[in-house]
Amino acid sequence: MIKLSNIEKVYQTSNIETLALNNINIDIKKGEFVSIMGPSGCGKSTLLNIMGLLDEPSNGTIAIDNKPVEKFTDKDLAYLRNQKIGFIFQSFHLINDLSILDNVEIPLLYRTSTNKSRREAAKEALEKVGLSNRMKHFPNQLSGGQKQRVAIARAIVGNPEIILADEPTGNLDSAMGNEILNILLQLNAAGSTIVMVTHDENMAKKTHRLIRLFDGTQVS
Amino acid sequence: MLFNYIKIAWKVLLRHPFYTFITLFGITLTLTVLMVLTSFIDHLLGSHYPEYKRDKSLYIMNLTIQDSARSSMNNSPLSYNFIKEHIQKLKTPEKVGFSTFVSFANSYLNGKKIKLNTKFCDANFWEVTDYEFLEGKPFNEQNIANGEHVVVITDAIKKQYFEDETASAVGKSIEIDNEKFRVIGVVKAAPVTRLMTFSDVFFPYNLPKSNYQTAGLQGNFTAIVLAKSKSDFKAIQEEFNASVNRIPLPIALYGQKYDVIEVRAQTYTDTVLHTFMSGGREIYFYIGIVFILLILMGLPAINLVNLNVSRIMERASEIGIRKAFGAPSSALAWQFIIENIFITMIGGSFALILTLIIISIFNDSGLILHADLSINFSVFGVSLLVCLVFGLLSGVVPALRMSKMKVIDALKSS
Ligand SMILES: Nc1ncnc2c1ncn2[C@@H]1O[C@H](COP(=O)(O)OP(=O)(O)OP(=O)(O)O)[C@@H](O)[C@H]1O
Ligand SMILES: [Mg+2]
Numbered sequence: 001m002i003k004l005s006n007i008e009k010v011y012q013t014s015n016i017e018t019l020a021l022n023n024i025n026i027d028i029k030k031g032e033f034v035s036i037m038g039p040s041g042c043g044k045s046t047l048l049n050i051m052g053l054l055d056e057p058s059n060g061t062i063a064i065d066n067k068p069v070e071k072f073t074d075k076d077l078a079y080l081r082n083q084k085i086g087f088i089f090q091s092f093h094l095i096n097d098l099s100i101l102d103n104v105e106i107p108l109l110y111r112t113s114t115n116k117s118r119r120e121a122a123k124e125a126l127e128k129v130g131l132s133n134r135m136k137h138f139p140n141q142l143s144g145g146q147k148q149r150v151a152i153a154r155a156i157v158g159n160p161e162i163i164l165a166d167e168p169t170g171n172l173d174s175a176m177g178n179e180i181l182n183i184l185l186q187l188n189a190a191g192s193t194i195v196m197v198t199h200d201e202n203m204a205k206k207t208h209r210l211i212r213l214f215d216g217t218q219v220s
Numbered sequence: 221m222l223f224n225y226i227k228i229a230w231k232v233l234l235r236h237p238f239y240t241f242i243t244l245f246g247i248t249l250t251l252t253v254l255m256v257l258t259s260f261i262d263h264l265l266g267s268h269y270p271e272y273k274r275d276k277s278l279y280i281m282n283l284t285i286q287d288s289a290r291s292s293m294n295n296s297p298l299s300y301n302f303i304k305e306h307i308q309k310l311k312t313p314e315k316v317g318f319s320t321f322v323s324f325a326n327s328y329l330n331g332k333k334i335k336l337n338t339k340f341c342d343a344n345f346w347e348v349t350d351y352e353f354l355e356g357k358p359f360n361e362q363n364i365a366n367g368e369h370v371v372v373i374t375d376a377i378k379k380q381y382f383e384d385e386t387a388s389a390v391g392k393s394i395e396i397d398n399e400k401f402r403v404i405g406v407v408k409a410a411p412v413t414r415l416m417t418f419s420d421v422f423f424p425y426n427l428p429k430s431n432y433q434t435a436g437l438q439g440n441f442t443a444i445v446l447a448k449s450k451s452d453f454k455a456i457q458e459e460f461n462a463s464v465n466r467i468p469l470p471i472a473l474y475g476q477k478y479d480v481i482e483v484r485a486q487t488y489t490d491t492v493l494h495t496f497m498s499g500g501r502e503i504y505f506y507i508g509i510v511f512i513l514l515i516l517m518g519l520p521a522i523n524l525v526n527l528n529v530s531r532i533m534e535r536a537s538e539i540g541i542r543k544a545f546g547a548p549s550s551a552l553a554w555q556f557i558i559e560n561i562f563i564t565m566i567g568g569s570f571a572l573i574l575t576l577i578i579i580s581i582f583n584d585s586g587l588i589l590h591a592d593l594s595i596n597f598s599v600f601g602v603s604l605l606v607c608l609v610f611g612l613l614s615g616v617v618p619a620l621r622m623s624k625m626k627v628i629d630a631l632k633s634s
Contacts, residue, residue: 054544055628075548082546093631095538097235098228107545109224138235154545 001162001193002028002051007060009046009216020046021057022216028195030161033188035204036197038213044197045090045166047213051195052087052164053077082110086155090166090197092147094139100126100150101135107158125153128183144171152180156187163187165196169203181206222558229559243531247567248574250524255575255595255603263413263593265489270351270410270417277348278445278456278485279416280307282494283437285471285478292476297321298483299439300425300432306463307443312456317341317348318443320430322419325397329381336377336396337412339419340430348446349417356390356405363404364424371401372422374409376590396421397429412589415492416442436473437481445485453487460485521610528560528614532622539622540630552622557615564611568603575603 009021020043028034028051036044049055050062053069062069064080072080081087086107094103104122113121126132129149139147148171155163165184169177181203188194196207204210212220233240267274283302284295298307303318310316319341327334346358351372359370371394373381378389389403401423410418425432425441432439447456470477486494493509539552572595579593595603622630 049628052544053627054631055626075550078543078546078548080546081544087544089544089631093537093541093544095541097232097538099231102231106542110542110546110548110551115224 001030003063005061007057010058033194033207034209035207036211042213043216048166086160086163088151088155088165088168092151096139104154125157129153163194225555225558229562246527248570251571252574258602259593259599262599270349272350274488279491280443280485283483286480288479296438298441302437312459313445314448315446317344318441319345320440327396337420340423340425342425348444351407354406355388369401370404372405376409377420409590411591524610525614529618532556532618536630536633543627553619560615561611564607568607
């Protein structure tokens, strides 16, 4: 489903060059639940961003459904992000000016849908993460864990085939964390392909496959 | 989708009352400047009382004579003779009226000296212009032929002179420059900025004081040539120029010989611009005017675009988020363009109200005598267009900038 070949990512800042990813080869199959682990700064978020078509690698190729994305236009990429991918950011990235409900609706705004169906779908997604009582709130009125759950609701609202989750349970207590993991497991059981970055060995164990990164290199 | 964009815009505005206030304040101020300026230009150049037919009229204001070496030049209004020979005889126009520029006369009222603006004009002057007669009527050919000492005064002068405002002033006598005149009509006063038509009192052109029988081409009259329609302008100008070309050259004046005559029948705008210039160099004047206008209108406009652009760029992270969830650049561009037009329109409505207040204060202030600045259809149209253009411009610029931005960079810029 997602195939990364010889991916390399170099960050160039003033005179320091950081090699964030080095020769990464990953093939994620349809229906797989893959976890990524590694110490802080080893390139996990960078890798996930590249998979989610949010960032471009310095070298190497990405193929989604066997189609290389290099040739895609801005419009094609937007379509893929919208229809295929649901992203959960490590730092949430909610729009502070919009209510929780409006935030969750965002992916649906760029599809053909009615106001009403959008509302319904967003409410349903918020119910799944246990936040239906906070719909009218604004992001800065929520705790870190609650924001994380909004971010999850937004990622799943459009039933994407692929969910990319960057430490989705990093800000949650273990009970809530397990609940979220269960949601992801259910989505996976229902057919979603999931890639999750985590620091929790126990969670990683419940997934199909574990990729370990160290200093930008794939070690297992 | 349109409704959604407006809804988003509205929500964003409400979420940041202070920031919204600052932005709207800036936009309102900018648009107010533009609107007042437009209104002012329209006041100066548009078709307003008592020259509603300005767009159907040609004005002849000046006649310049030069020697062949162009070293000596004489520039002055027209003589009555010139008007009679070369303007009144024209076949193409509908009508020709003429008058002097304003001059001054003294009058005494209860021992107090009053300085009056005076004008001498013919009977047709009242037909090529649209002075509204509140009382009485204009003087006609007959009055002029009889050499009657009649005068048309404005309502403002009537107020000063006659204690009983309700009683008609017609038939009463008024003393100006130690001569008595019979009031024949009272007109509504016109703003002082109507260079060709403004005055306090109007006399028949043939009163001795007007010196209308000076010899030569130059004197102190100006003419308004009313065309049947705008499309006749060219024909009128051609006929007029042909007539002027028949004047035998050279002309002798004060012992000097002049071989070149320059006199034009022009639209009001061209006439005004021309007046500030002497032959051939008007292009610099146009450039100057355009330059000043550009600065006057350009600075606030740039400010407006800047304000809107920074308002959008501050939301780079929102752009990143929307892109991450599938917003194509075009959708975002539309969102911001519509948002900008929306906020600019809100600012525009405030500006419209503010402008109305400002021009009504200005009109009452007497800075320009009898000023009648207004927001008419064209001023409003121009203002609306300005709002739209800047709303569009300030949406397109950031839209283009952000479409070049990578999603991850937009996200990280928060
Ligand atoms: N925009 C950037 N410019 C320069 N260097 C960057 C940039 N983003 C990330 N890096 C560097 O790339 C490396 C990998 O960063 P990344 O965010 O992928 O780490 P991570 O594994 O997700 O860490 P964490 O577990 O703390 O989230 C780090 O050394 C980081 O400093
Ligand atoms: Mg990370």
